[in-house]
Amino acid sequence: MIRFLASLTFRAAVVLSGAALATFALLWHAPGDPALAIAMARYDALATTDVIAIVRAEAGLDVGFWPAFLAWVGPLLVGDFGQSSVTGHDVLPEVMTALSYTMPLALAGLLIGLAISLPLAIIATRRPRGWLDRFAVAIASIGAAIPAYWLGLLLILLFAVHLGWLPAMGARTSAHIVLPALTLGLGVAASLTRILRSGILEARDQPFLPAFTRRGVAAGGIERDHVAPHAAIPVITVFGLELAFLLEGAVMVEVIFARPGLGSFLVNAIEARDFPKVQAVVVLAAILFVTVNLLIDLLYRTLDPRIGERDA
């Protein structure tokens, strides 16, 4: 187990280093002169050649790629994400503020998704290929094809413009989270229903289940002790993907609903060419993503000991 853990952690470290390098390389080679952009943002018309040169030296842009990369990664290891190139403020507190809007949204989206998909999948698999099952599959397929931004616009149209029940833009009151969370949640529900359904069906198909029935084990007990753990494995895999979906969905959804979360933060930072902010968001997303996938790998091993043997 310790060897398995060590190899997983090592792999995660390699991947994260690669991710940081890729991010930095992209922004380093981005078209346009970052020093000029910073000077323009700070001093506007006063951005003369001398000012630009000073800014370049201050921002550490006059050294080569590798020194600049190390100067960024070093502080990153101790949690220092640097300063905004536009305002000069520390990036981390701003990211955390944005995150405090995105986290509740992602969580609410996940809960809505579970609240819809779990009962739907359980009821649908009572009678495979029955009308309810077909309905669930159809809903899941259509749901997977609907882009989050369009669904969001449709919900705004219906609930905010047409019915006037819910607020659409901003994040002033707690009611403002309902439409964005619903947008995310419906998308999550579509993919989760699909996975849960096939997971449960496959688990019910296991050859040892009739043996339990014949030995007189109650149906509920079989479901709980044998079907549920089997169905859990594909579901856990999907949680990693679901997290990606939630993060991406949150980006789009926050832009549509003008919610000041990580998505709006990222898009604004890109438009302002405020690269330290962009780097911070991308690296945080990668850390989050890799950590969750690491936990998933561990969870797998606990649920199905065979996996570790094969994969470590």
Next chain:
Amino acid sequence: MRSVYLLAMAFVVLAVAGPWLAPHDPAQINIPHRLSPPSAEWVLGTDALGRDILSRLLHGARWSLGLAFVISVIGLCIGTLAGLVAALGGKLADWLVMRTTDTFLAFPDLIAAVVIAGVLGAGTTSLIFALTVTGWMRYARVARGIGLSLQSQGYVVQARLAGLSPFAIAWWHYLPSLLPSLAVVWTGMFARAILGISALGFLGFGVQPPMPEWGTMLLDARIHMRSTPLQMIWPGMAVVICVLAINLTGDALRDSLAEQERRS
């Protein structure tokens, strides 16, 4: 199941023939008739500049589907190559390729695509680059997985003993066995590319106006949501139906593959 293939074919035909089927010039500005409701003249109505929405959708199919096709095929080539190198190139190559794959998988892909397209500057080239860079990894994983399982197959072992080079083995023995599974992955990535293109277009980082790309059209339509909500419905519908048709085609393909495998 066959009807799904027909629907997908219909979209291909629409994307190819769209510009000839379009009743109007998609760029023809017609201010007096701006934001017209659907009528005999403008079947789906007109947008804020009086351009015919149906014509724009038909021309847009070429952008959305055509670009998605290009992106998914480039990804297919890169990913398959990477997967084959990993499977055939020995332990070190395998480790390097797979860790590179993991690294690219470490980013939620739409976020990475938004950052790449946004940082490189809006435009078609950076759009293709952004979605390709974030879209080759799944092919690589599938190609490697199947490649490793082929390694101990009798005919591959014999080919190796007969002195065939790894390239020849990859070409003659691996690729044919990989293609069916890669085709299934490809349908999924094709649909993903359509969603990605329209998402980037909607954020303003993708295909630029006045090109009639579906996501860009949605961005335009959003401003006039209150007065002409229908204008916002059409491009979204186009994306949904298209992605649905492709996904269902992929499902049908996968099912018939599984069926074949069970028979053999």
